[in-house]
Amino acid sequence: MQLSGRVWVVTGAGSGMGRELVLELLRRGARVAAVDRNPDGLVDLTALADAGGRLSTHVVDITDRAAVRALPDDVETAHGAVDGLVNNAGIIQPFVPVAELDDATIQRVLDVNLMGTLHMVQAFLPRLLARPEGHVVNVSSMGGFFPFPGQTMYGASKAAVKLLSEGLYAELLDTSVRVTVVFPGAVETSITANSGVEQPTSDSDSKVPMTAADQAARAILKGVERNKLHVYVGTDAKVMNLAIKVVPRTAIRFVQKQMSKHLGAPQLTKES
Structure with missing residues (x-):
């Protein structure tokens, strides 16, 4: 899908990869409605972008269904239409096993990552279907x-989110709306701090190379321009995608051993 001259909605736009997606879209001649629950992040983004009327900002918590339902009207008031949606907002969980997670934490992760994405798709899809061409991008x-x-x-x-996106892709094949699902590996963002999660300790020798947020944004938009269904961001994502298909048990055990050094998780027992 063409980026220039189109109106894009980006969630999680106040920092990290979301911010870089907004800036890159603006550089490519798009209009952008930047959505984030943190007003300070949007203020900083506005100053950094210096895009005038091509950028609007919207303080919305995507877990608030009523606020999300009102958002398409606000975007169309600011830009006249909406052509693309990038569901980038997300949080991680504390670095602990499932058995140690409380119900509220589990619900929060599901509400933001899955239900928030679903709320946005439901709110904007009718508007996208009414356009000559539309695109949904789910991270x-x-x-x-x-x-x-x-x-x-x-x-x-x-x-x-992966299966939601692939299901949407199948449902929308005979329409003018395309769907892309993005699989970032390790990207330099503030998701740990933004999620209120403490980063586990790690040895300097075991640090994983990370993809810069601006590089990740460019890779995502390149995939969107090509109407790709799957976009893998970073060498780590591409390698692990291959490993889980070719040698799943070996790959899982390797990663488990690496993470157990920092999490104190029990070792997996050898399968019979």
Whole structure:
């Protein structure tokens, strides 16, 4: 889908990859409605973008269904139409096993990552279908197809986003709306701090190379321009996508051993 001259809605726009997606869309001649629950992040984004009327900001918590339902009208008031939606907002869970998660934490992860994405799709899809061309971009995660101990509920929520996106793709094949689902690997963002989660300790020797947020944004938009269904961001996401298909048990055990050094999780027992 063409980016220039189109109106895009981006959630989680106040920081990290969302901010870079907004800036890159603006550089490419798009108009953008930036959505975030943090007003300070949107203020900083506005100053950084210096895009005038091509950028509007909307303080919305995507878990608030009523606020999300009102958002399409606000976007169309600001820009006259809406052509694309990027569901980028998301949070991770505390780095602990499922058995140690309380109900409220589990519900919050599901509400933001899955239900928030669903609310946005339901609110904007009728507007996208009315346009000559539309696009839905849902950001899943490498954790949405590969299990990481200590992030199981996060992974489950992102796996649901993957299947939600693929289902939408199938349902919309005979329409003018295309669907892309994105699987970022390790990206340099503030998702840990924004999620209120403490980063586990790690040895300097075991640090994973991370993709810069602006590089990730460019990779995502390149995939959107090509109407790709799946976009893998970062070498780690591409490698793990192959590993889980070719040697799943070996790959899972390797990652579990690496993470157990920092999480104190029990070792997986050898399968018979």
